[in-house]
Amino acid sequence: MKNLKNILQDARKNHYAIGQFNISTFEQLKGIFGAVNALRTPVIIGTSEGEAKFLGIEEISALIKIAEKKYKIPFFLNLDHGKDLALIKKAVDCGYSAVHFDGSSFPFEENARYTKEVIKYARKKSVLIEGELGAIKGESGIHQKKVILTEDDLTSPEQAKKFADLTNVDCLAIAVGTTHGMYKEEKGIDFERLGNISCLTMKKFLVLHGGSGISEEDIKKAIDLGIVKININTEIRLIWRDCLEKKLRENQEETKPYKLLADIKDAIQKKVEEKIRMFETRACK
Numbered sequence: 001m002k003n004l005k006n007i008l009q010d011a012r013k014n015h016y017a018i019g020q021f022n023i024s025t026f027e028q029l030k031g032i033f034g035a036v037n038a039l040r041t042p043v044i045i046g047t048s049e050g051e052a053k054f055l056g057i058e059e060i061s062a063l064i065k066i067a068e069k070k071y072k073i074p075f076f077l078n079l080d081h082g083k084d085l086a087l088i089k090k091a092v093d094c095g096y097s098a099v100h101f102d103g104s105s106f107p108f109e110e111n112a113r114y115t116k117e118v119i120k121y122a123r124k125k126s127v128l129i130e131g132e133l134g135a136i137k138g139e140s141g142i143h144q145k146k147v148i149l150t151e152d153d154l155t156s157p158e159q160a161k162k163f164a165d166l167t168n169v170d171c172l173a174i175a176v177g178t179t180h181g182m183y184k185e186e187k188g189i190d191f192e193r194l195g196n197i198s199c200l201t202m203k204k205f206l207v208l209h210g211g212s213g214i215s216e217e218d219i220k221k222a223i224d225l226g227i228v229k230i231n232i233n234t235e236i237r238l239i240w241r242d243c244l245e246k247k248l249r250e251n252q253e254e255t256k257p258y259k260l261l262a263d264i265k266d267a268i269q270k271k272v273e274e275k276i277r278m279f280e281t282r283a284c285k
């Protein structure tokens with residue numbers, strides 16, 4: 001079976017992206033399994049530190065291995081925005097395919113030093129490492145107001161090159177205008193900055209965070225400019241909450257979880273399929 005590196009290389013060569021969909025419940029996971037099986041395309045399943053702790057790193061890793069056998073297609077697991085080195089090491093040891101070390105709150109040199117520490121540990125086990133440079137602000141949820149970004153929050157193309165050369169990280173999360181979560185206004189992407197980062201960090205897999213609520217046109221432009229991985233969380237969380245509220249409202253006496261949760265699985269499958277088509281992710285051969 002193909003590994004994540006091969007797939008990201010293919011995405012870069014053929015101008016498409018792989019979606020990372022974050023989850024913290026089994027019915028969300030089943031929705032993703034359904035989409036991958038229907039379209040036969042790879043995706044990355046993301047767990048933030050909070051999501052990973054809730055699910056259990058050992059449990060989610062085991063479920064992914066079972067899904068690979070059952071559906072005969074690779075499934076990739078990424079620890080998203082990892083800050084706790086012990087948790088990152090645990091994810092590596094339990095078979096995660098990738099780990100994202102988020103050192104964005106540290107000064108440049110310290111961020112690079114910690115990133116290299118993670119690389120030293122993870123690469124021995126062929127786990128891909130995502131570093132982060134720039135501040136990708138906000139939380140994955142619904143917000144009243146747009147987060148205001150300053151020049152200092154955004155990734156400088158020159159610094160990105162320096163960081164990439166210094167650390168030799170595989171994937172790089174960059175701050176090019178998107179923030180986590182959704183709000184009334186549209187998210188904007190600084191395409192010029194993205195293009196410059198792309199030119200200067202040729203061999204790195206660039207990651208777009210805050211993927212919820214971005215228009216199809218902007219997504220396609222970002223992929224054209226070198227984005228190969230797009231992270232989506234809020235849209236998945238929102239479906240979960242909206243479907244559950246609706247079902248509970250309409251079935252006040254129902255106590256069977258599998259009756260209340262089935263629609264969530266179907267709605268998430270539909271959303272993930274929509275994103276896979278939008279990202280033009282190629283099917284696994």
Ligand code: G3H
Nearest residue numbers: 140181209210212233234
């Ligand atoms: O790391 C996760 C993503 O960046 C999620 O962002 O909640 O805006 O989809 P989102």
Ligand code: ZN
Nearest residue numbers: 136209210231
């Ligand atoms: Zn993120």
